[in-house]
Amino acid sequence: MIGVVPSRHFQHMGPPGKPPLRVAPESVSTDEALCDRFLPDVLRWCARLGGPLVDPEDAAQEVMIIVLRRAHTVHDPAKLPAWVFGVTRRTLAWQRRKSIWRRFIGGVFRERADPTPGPSEALASRQEIAAVHAMLDELGEELREVLVLADIEGRTDEEVASLLMIPSGTAKSRLRRARARIGQLAIRRGLVVEGEE
Amino acid sequence: MKLSEQLRRFADATAHTPTGITRLRLRLGLEADRELSRAILSRLPEAATGAEARVRARLGRAAPAVRWPLVGLLVAAGLAAWFLRVPAENPVLLALDGEASMVSVGEHVRLVASGIGHAGGTDRRPRVRWDSGRLDVTVDPHEGIDLRVQTPEATVSVLGTAFTVRRDLLGTQVDVAHGVVEMTCTGGTPQRLEAGGGAGCWPIRPAGLLGRARALQNAGAPPTDVLATLDAIDARDADNIVSGEVLALRFDMLRALGRDEEALASARAYRAGGHGERVAEIAAAAVVLELGRDDCGAARAWAGQLDAASFAGLNIRCPAYAP
Numbered sequence: 001m002i003g004v005v006p007s008r009h010f011q012h013m014g015p016p017g018k019p020p021l022r023v024a025p026e027s028v029s030t031d032e033a034l035c036d037r038f039l040p041d042v043l044r045w046c047a048r049l050g051g052p053l054v055d056p057e058d059a060a061q062e063v064m065i066i067v068l069r070r071a072h073t074v075h076d077p078a079k080l081p082a083w084v085f086g087v088t089r090r091t092l093a094w095q096r097r098k099s100i101w102r103r104f105i106g107g108v109f110r111e112r113a114d115p116t117p118g119p120s121e122a123l124a125s126r127q128e129i130a131a132v133h134a135m136l137d138e139l140g141e142e143l144r145e146v147l148v149l150a151d152i153e154g155r156t157d158e159e160v161a162s163l164l165m166i167p168s169g170t171a172k173s174r175l176r177r178a179r180a181r182i183g184q185l186a187i188r189r190g191l192v193v194e195g196e197e
Numbered sequence: 198m199k200l201s202e203q204l205r206r207f208a209d210a211t212a213h214t215p216t217g218i219t220r221l222r223l224r225l226g227l228e229a230d231r232e233l234s235r236a237i238l239s240r241l242p243e244a245a246t247g248a249e250a251r252v253r254a255r256l257g258r259a260a261p262a263v264r265w266p267l268v269g270l271l272v273a274a275g276l277a278a279w280f281l282r283v284p285a286e287n288p289v290l291l292a293l294d295g296e297a298s299m300v301s302v303g304e305h306v307r308l309v310a311s312g313i314g315h316a317g318g319t320d321r322r323p324r325v326r327w328d329s330g331r332l333d334v335t336v337d338p339h340e341g342i343d344l345r346v347q348t349p350e351a352t353v354s355v356l357g358t359a360f361t362v363r364r365d366l367l368g369t370q371v372d373v374a375h376g377v378v379e380m381t382c383t384g385g386t387p388q389r390l391e392a393g394g395g396a397g398c399w400p401i402r403p404a405g406l407l408g409r410a411r412a413l414q415n416a417g418a419p420p421t422d423v424l425a426t427l428d429a430i431d432a433r434d435a436d437n438i439v440s441g442e443v444l445a446l447r448f449d450m451l452r453a454l455g456r457d458e459e460a461l462a463s464a465r466a467y468r469a470g471g472h473g474e475r476v477a478e479i480a481a482a483a484v485v486l487e488l489g490r491d492d493c494g495a496a497r498a499w500a501g502q503l504d505a506a507s508f509a510g511l512n513i514r515c516p517a518y519a520p
Contacts, residue, residue, distance in 0.1 A: 031225075040213045047211035048211045056211075058405065061224050061225065062438045065438055068225065128206055132207040
């Protein structure tokens with residue numbers, strides 16, 4: 001939960017009879033507070049869930065534009081993280097569809113993620129990064145999300161369920177299926193999976 | 198390798214960096230660092246005329262895809278011929294991440310990196326990928342060193358010189374201290390830059406250009422310079438979110454310049470595009486412009502997008518029209 005400045009939006013949106021949302025001492029504006037709280041998460045989600053053809057920074061920029069413009073429509077601050085994740089998911093889904101479309105009519109749309117590796121990929125093998133992206137792509141959206149949030153970002157089952165707005169049992173079930181599926185994909189690629197050694 | 202290890206390395210490689218966060222904040226127009234703003238403004242061209250903007254926009258446009266296979270064959274053939282002639286080469290793999298850190302690549306190349314990038318290739322054919330910040334490069338002449346520095350916007354090839362590459366929100370800027378370099382903006386034609394000269398390549402993607410426009414606006418750049426960047430965005434390439442932001446920013450800049458007719462055209466396009474985020478604010482400003490032209494009919498066309506206070510004001514100003 002973040003503390004946000006009582007902007008004109010939040011003051012009007014609060015339920016009657018309840019005190020207005022309080023500002024966190026270090027925040028200087030609603031936009032700053034939202035960026036401080038969500039920008040790192042959004043950037044990581046775009047890098048991990050977007051796939052190899054989506055530029056994480058471009059996608060994160062679009063997500064944050066929506067967040068900054070529409071966060072005032074979320075009445076309950078406790079629901080903000082899940083709402084932001086939903087915006088990220090929808091933006092990435094659009095970006096992935098666009099990138100697939102452009103592979104077939106590449107000359108019409110010029111925008112594309114730069115295929116050359118970024119600086120972080122200098123030391124981690126390009127092939128390794130691409131292999132993980134390929135395995136995540138094959139999982140499909142539902143299983144990919146739970147696996148990234150749980151096994152790559154280290155979130156608990158309850159945190160994953162809260163972000164995805166699904167019951168905890170559903171999150172656990174999807175995670176089991178995601179782990180089983182990625183295990184099969186990893187073995188196919190010659191990787192060692194714990195329990196299979 | 199274990200799957201768990203590969204996932205851990207993937208997590209490390211895709212973790213956000215402080216520089217990435219700062220860059221995104223600049224793209225969103227949030228940074229108010231005066232020093233940074235002055236640095237950005239000092240890099241603006243002396244005369245950002247419409248013609249220059251159009252040339253820069255053309256340089257930013259992608260080349261026809263059919264050229265690349267031929268270019269790739271020629272480059273590969275040239276590299277193969279060159280490889281057969283030169284002495285044995287040692288592979289290079291370096292991460293460049295620091296403040297003014299000096300790195301030697303082989304005997305004849307020296308890099309001073311204040312930013313983020315990495316170097317690969319060999320000591321005789323170094324290939325540097327530069328992501329952000331400043332990179333000073335010195336290459337000993339007449340040693341047959343074939344160095345290339347690449348950013349998302351530009352490729353710089355040198356054969357013995359000293360130059361600086363800077364990449365930030367505004368794009369890639371190359372300045373030559375000694376010798377000659379050839380710089381090609383992505384999709385453009387090669388430019389030859391000599392000692393004392395320099396040139397820049399703008400971002401090529403709509404989101405990157407929007408980020409450049411926001412950085413300029415936040416730094417207090419003239420509205421004409423912000424508009425020149427927005428003009429370089431091809432509307433066909435931008436998705437709905439970026440398109441809406443571009444139209445809203447165009448409206449702001451045109452209004453600041455007193456170009457009311459063009460501002461109103463941007464406002465109407467924003468409304469017609471179904472963008473909702475700033476429609477009330479833009480509608481209120483558009484009504485003011487329409488009323489300034491004594492056009493109550495055009496002002497009433499915005500009635501559906503106005504908030505209560507603005508609507509009441511419109512009714513007072515244009516009492517001859519029924520609600």
